[in-house]
Amino acid sequence: MNMDLVSQAAAAYLDTVAGSDAVRLRFLEGLWDIQSAIESVDRPYSAPDRGAAREALLSGQTLFGVSAPVVPVADYTKAVAQIARYASEMAGLPAEQAEALRDTDFAAVLNENRLTGAVRSVDALIADVVAELDAKQSGPLTPASVAFVLVSALVPFLTGPADAALKALGEFDRSMWAEGRCPVCGAAASMGRMGESTTLKGAERVLWCDHCHSEWGYDRIRCTRCGTRNPDKLHYSHLEGDPAHRLHLCDECHGYTRFVFVDDLSAPLSMVVEDAISARLDAIAIENGFTANGDGGQGKC
Numbered sequence: 001m002n003m004d005l006v007s008q009a010a011a012a013y014l015d016t017v018a019g020s021d022a023v024r025l026r027f028l029e030g031l032w033d034i035q036s037a038i039e040s041v042d043r044p045y046s047a048p049d050r051g052a053a054r055e056a057l058l059s060g061q062t063l064f065g066v067s068a069p070v071v072p073v074a075d076y077t078k079a080v081a082q083i084a085r086y087a088s089e090m091a092g093l094p095a096e097q098a099e100a101l102r103d104t105d106f107a108a109v110l111n112e113n114r115l116t117g118a119v120r121s122v123d124a125l126i127a128d129v130v131a132e133l134d135a136k137q138s139g140p141l142t143p144a145s146v147a148f149v150l151v152s153a154l155v156p157f158l159t160g161p162a163d164a165a166l167k168a169l170g171e172f173d174r175s176m177w178a179e180g181r182c183p184v185c186g187a188a189a190s191m192g193r194m195g196e197s198t199t200l201k202g203a204e205r206v207l208w209c210d211h212c213h214s215e216w217g218y219d220r221i222r223c224t225r226c227g228t229r230n231p232d233k234l235h236y237s238h239l240e241g242d243p244a245h246r247l248h249l250c251d252e253c254h255g256y257t258r259f260v261f262v263d264d265l266s267a268p269l270s271m272v273v274e275d276a277i278s279a280r281l282d283a284i285a286i287e288n289g290f291t292a293n294g295d296g297g298q299g300k301c
């Protein structure tokens, strides 16, 4: 993470946003500091060479699918404990939930086997840990808290290797990988950006992964979830007064993706900050019957 840029972007928003947006941003600033320190430790990773990387993408495999980073259990467990403690103190959770998070022994449920799988799909790790710790929606330890801590702790172990893997690949080409999931780690795109007509190729948008912070090109008129190119089914929507943050909605699969329109942005562009700021659009999308990953077109509308 470029912490100078993150700080500048966060500071620009803190001048204008208030209420829950400001509280959330301040909380995340603390988290990004923790993640940045973990990320800065040099860890060996052997990226696939250019040929192997291109071949992987052409056959539908992610770059971590051919060469996964090794996440040391001891380091990860320490990161989980640190982030659990931070969240229990600073996330504004109800007292009972904060205590449960602080007192949970994550070390007892994390092992090498689970972590190896987590690099390719963190969902399996979350499901295992939620079950083993008996986390429940009704609390005090909630599945949402467990997922937040596990994912937030994993991110800084993935960003460095992801960067190395993309560098080894060389120039990204949409003909190699035309998917809405991350070509490096396989997670669904968290959000995207649009604009900067001078630096982006004509008909391209850029998608961004919140798990490994990779970016990749994607078609401009295409659903990131189901892949439809039908322009009658695709539209953007935004809150009045905030054209920089928009929902790209698909009437085919009822999926949505948040986009930042860079030309309308007044803050410096940092995708982690944009991801945090545009999170308020999630509730609006869900209220209107859309889901983050779509439903394959079987839902209402």
Ligand SMILES: [Zn+2]
Pocket: 162, 182, 183, 184, 185, 186, 187, 209, 210, 211, 212, 213, 214
């Ligand atoms: Zn990724």
Ligand SMILES: [Zn+2]
Pocket: 223, 224, 225, 226, 227, 228, 250, 251, 252, 253, 254, 255, 294
């Ligand atoms: Zn769709």
